[in-house]
Amino acid sequence: MTFGIEAASYHVPSLYLEIKDLAERRGIEPAKLEKGLGLHKMGFPDVHEDAATFAAEALLKLIKDYHINPKEIARIYLGTESALDAAKPTASYAMQMVEKVLEEQFGERCFRNCDVVDLTFACIGAVDALHNSLDFVRVNPDKKAIVIASDYAKYELASSGEYTQGGGAVAVLVSSKPDLIEIENNWGVATESVFDFFKPRRHFKKENLNNAPGNFPEKIEIFTDEPVFDGQYSNQCYQDRIREAYNHYKEITGKNKPYESWKYLIFHLPYAFHSKRVFTEIYSLENGLSYETPEEQKAVAKSEAYIQFINDKIEKSQRASSEIGNIYTASIFMAMLSVLQTSFNENEELTGKEIGFLGYGSGSKSKVFAGKVSENWKNVVSKWNVFEELKSRTAINFETYEKLHRKQLETSVNENYKGFGLKYVELENPVLKGARYYHYQK
Numbered sequence: 001m002t003f004g005i006e007a008a009s010y011h012v013p014s015l016y017l018e019i020k021d022l023a024e025r026r027g028i029e030p031a032k033l034e035k036g037l038g039l040h041k042m043g044f045p046d047v048h049e050d051a052a053t054f055a056a057e058a059l060l061k062l063i064k065d066y067h068i069n070p071k072e073i074a075r076i077y078l079g080t081e082s083a084l085d086a087a088k089p090t091a092s093y094a095m096q097m098v099e100k101v102l103e104e105q106f107g108e109r110c111f112r113n114c115d116v117v118d119l120t121f122a123c124i125g126a127v128d129a130l131h132n133s134l135d136f137v138r139v140n141p142d143k144k145a146i147v148i149a150s151d152y153a154k155y156e157l158a159s160s161g162e163y164t165q166g167g168g169a170v171a172v173l174v175s176s177k178p179d180l181i182e183i184e185n186n187w188g189v190a191t192e193s194v195f196d197f198f199k200p201r202r203h204f205k206k207e208n209l210n211n212a213p214g215n216f217p218e219k220i221e222i223f224t225d226e227p228v229f230d231g232q233y234s235n236q237c238y239q240d241r242i243r244e245a246y247n248h249y250k251e252i253t254g255k256n257k258p259y260e261s262w263k264y265l266i267f268h269l270p271y272a273f274h275s276k277r278v279f280t281e282i283y284s285l286e287n288g289l290s291y292e293t294p295e296e297q298k299a300v301a302k303s304e305a306y307i308q309f310i311n312d313k314i315e316k317s318q319r320a321s322s323e324i325g326n327i328y329t330a331s332i333f334m335a336m337l338s339v340l341q342t343s344f345n346e347n348e349e350l351t352g353k354e355i356g357f358l359g360y361g362s363g364s365k366s367k368v369f370a371g372k373v374s375e376n377w378k379n380v381v382s383k384w385n386v387f388e389e390l391k392s393r394t395a396i397n398f399e400t401y402e403k404l405h406r407k408q409l410e411t412s413v414n415e416n417y418k419g420f421g422l423k424y425v426e427l428e429n430p431v432l433k434g435a436r437y438y439h440y441q442k
């Protein structure tokens with residue numbers, strides 16, 4: 001019996017900002033962002049959009065496009081680091097939005113018996129949800145699970161993370177009928193607790209923490225959804241963890257140079273060119289190349305063989321990321337869609353080809369695993385139109401972008417939007433304070 005991904009859908013924010021507009025206004029050379037990091041457009045949410053609406057859109061599309069009976073879904077596990085609430089999972093919001101739309105066809109609360117939860121480990125939370133759901137269907141091969149990756153990658157204005165912002169969601173159906181990709185049960189894992197990128201809920205002033213026990217800190221600052229991070233250190237942690245997880249994968253599979261047998265390599269992409277910048281280390285170790293000094297590292301990155309390797313095995317995965325930006329948990333899934341959509345458009349035959357996945361989540365963990373493209377993959381991909389749909393987004397100017405970022409707009413840029421939207425947040429009623437209410441516009 002085989003297990004893996006049976007179907008997949010996605011959703012991206014309805015707005016975008018041209019990266020060159022951001023570069024100009026921040027005094028950054030556009031070529032650094034476009035040619036150095038591979039950024040072209042930044043997907044950005046409108047006033048009514050958030051991680052819950054992205055997830056709901058991807059979930060509804062999955063159900064409709066592949067004619068899924070929602071009552072047959074045993075679980076919906078959602079990976080996110082943009083949770084809207086510290087107790088009520090974002091998955092429950094998405095589930096309820098979709099239930100309402102499906103009510104006419106499937107009756108009230110079609111997910112009544114569905115196990116719904118969020119999983120959080122920065123950008124790797126949805127890979128964890130996939131791993132866990134694969135284990136679930138291996139034990140229960142007659143059951144189906146849905147994994148959703150949904151995030152809004154927001155950084156402080158004018159910070160070094162700002163140009164990598166983005167958002168969106170990918171939903172995948174996990175089952176014993178893996179029409180898209182069959183996933184093998186070998187997981188290279190590497191974990192180390194570090195502070196490379198994190199979102200502390202409360203920050204206590206240091207001197208207050210030194211008070212005698214029982215003295216509560218006087219000043220508590222609440223952080224917003226923007227992370228605390230050290231960019232170059234996070235790159236190093238990413239590189240270290242994927243190396244360790246890749247080595248673990250080699251250890252448990254006994255495979256020699258596994259990356260060579262992978263037709264494509266799919267990574268978590270915090271920005272489009274990240275994977276090609278960090279894979280130089282594993283590539284050098286596997287090929288006996290010196291990788292000590294910055295000069296040696298540059299020489300590997302610029303070598304003809306490495307450039308060819310990137311063009312053959314990595315470039316296609318970067319294309320969607322260049323147009324969207326970071327989607328945290330969904331980035332690795334969108335990179336997979338980017339490869340499969342491009343291969344589909346170019347009429348490439350992928351059946352039976354092996355793909356390697358290298359996930360990363362700050363804080364920090366990496367998982368390395370592999371899958372085999374299924375015979376039916378083209379039927380699954382024929383429901384997507386990733387690159388054409390990206391062209392239908394609305395461009396915003398820098399002023400609008402800054403207002404959206406600062407939450408200064410009260411009405412949506414696209415007032416007549418279609419689909420799910422946040423209607424209001426309850427602020428008065430003390431027993432419902434903070435409750436979020438959504439609607440669906442046809």
Ligand SMILES: CC(=O)CC(=O)SCCNC(=O)CCNC(=O)[C@H](O)C(C)(C)COP(=O)(O)OP(=O)(O)OC[C@H]1O[C@@H](n2cnc3c(N)ncnc32)[C@H](O)[C@@H]1OP(=O)(O)O
Pocket residue numbers: 029031032033035036037123160161162164197229230231232234235238268269270271277326328360361362
């Ligand atoms: C957050 C997650 O999602 C989890 C993770 O993956 S952690 C790892 C990634 N971390 C992050 O994304 C955190 C947020 N982002 C950041 O902190 C930063 O955007 C970043 C660390 C990702 C990049 O930092 P930066 O200082 O802006 O860029 P830098 O690392 O100097 O790279 C710029 C590149 O552009 C190139 N460049 C500069 N000017 C150029 C020009 N005019 N023309 C062409 N290329 C140019 C540089 O040569 C360099 O490329 P190479 O090293 O490949 O040669």
